[in-house]
Amino acid sequence: GENVEQHPSTLSVQEGDSAVIKCTYSDSASNYFPWYKQELGKRPQLIIDIRSNVGEKKDQRIAVTLNKTAKHFSLHITETQPEDSAVYFCAAKRTGGFKTIFGAGTRLFVKA
Amino acid sequence: DGGITQSPKYLFRKEGQNVTLSCEQNLNHDAMYWYRQDPGQGLRLIYYSQIVNDFQKGDIAEGYSVSREKKESFPLTVTSAQKNPTAFYLCASSTDRSQPQHFGDGTRLSIL
Numbered sequence: 121g122e123n124v125e126q127h128p129s130t131l132s133v134q135e136g137d138s139a140v141i142k143c144t145y146s147d148s149a150s151n152y153f154p155w156y157k158q159e160l161g162k163r164p165q166l167i168i169d170i171r172s173n174v175g176e177k178k179d180q181r182i183a184v185t186l187n188k189t190a191k192h193f194s195l196h197i198t199e200t201q202p203e204d205s206a207v208y209f210c211a212a213k214r215t216g217g218f219k220t221i222f223g224a225g226t227r228l229f230v231k232a
Numbered sequence: 233d234g235g236i237t238q239s240p241k242y243l244f245r246k247e248g249q250n251v252t253l254s255c256e257q258n259l260n261h262d263a264m265y266w267y268r269q270d271p272g273q274g275l276r277l278i279y280y281s282q283i284v285n286d287f288q289k290g291d292i293a294e295g296y297s298v299s300r301e302k303k304e305s306f307p308l309t310v311t312s313a314q315k316n317p318t319a320f321y322l323c324a325s326s327t328d329r330s331q332p333q334h335f336g337d338g339t340r341l342s343i344l
Contacts, residue, residue, distance in 0.1 A: 163335040218329045222274030
């Protein structure tokens with residue numbers, strides 16, 4: 121069936137370093153890829169998304185890249201700060217479909 | 233954003249009991265969703281509703297039921313048939329199924 125694999129499951133970085141989270145999806149018809157940030161005990165919040173007609177999208181310190189051929193997409197956070205510490209989820213979806221497939225999440229720790 | 237309200241925040245279920253989780257949104261969104269979140273796993277879709285009086289099963293609908301009598305409300309009932317109901321339940325909504333989803337703060341359900 122459809123699935124999204126996410127790596128690593130845990131990531132620890134020093135404040136100011138970069139963090140990279142990678143996802144692979146199985147459904148080649150997926151064309152919408154959102155990323156969510158979930159702080160402890162809180163709701164997931166959409167932080168960035170990308171559609172399959174672009175290869176990269178950037179929003180301040182956050183960027184997402186997409187390789188449709190390899191069915192890979194990645195989240196890049198530069199100049200990490202302690203408030204970036206959270207669980208990050210990638211997801212994949214077909215436009216027009218109702219099901220969003222989520223990765224298992226990456227717990228990011230940013231050490232001050 | 234306070235547009236999606238889930239209640240209660242914590243809920244305890246006794247053996248053989250049905251419990252209902254509330255989800256209300258004032259965003260005028262047509263689509264609403266229920267997800268289950270277990271530790272170390274991504275979000276899994278329980279039910280989806282695209283419009284009033286319409287809903288579809290997700291990947292793990294067994295032991296759950298929903299209704300969509302009003303646009304703004306999408307309650308989830310966890311029935312006694314759900315043998316492992318302990319989890320964090322998230323409600324989400326979107327303008328339509330092609331748009332990003334916005335989440336509520338969740339309800340944590342535990343077994344007494």
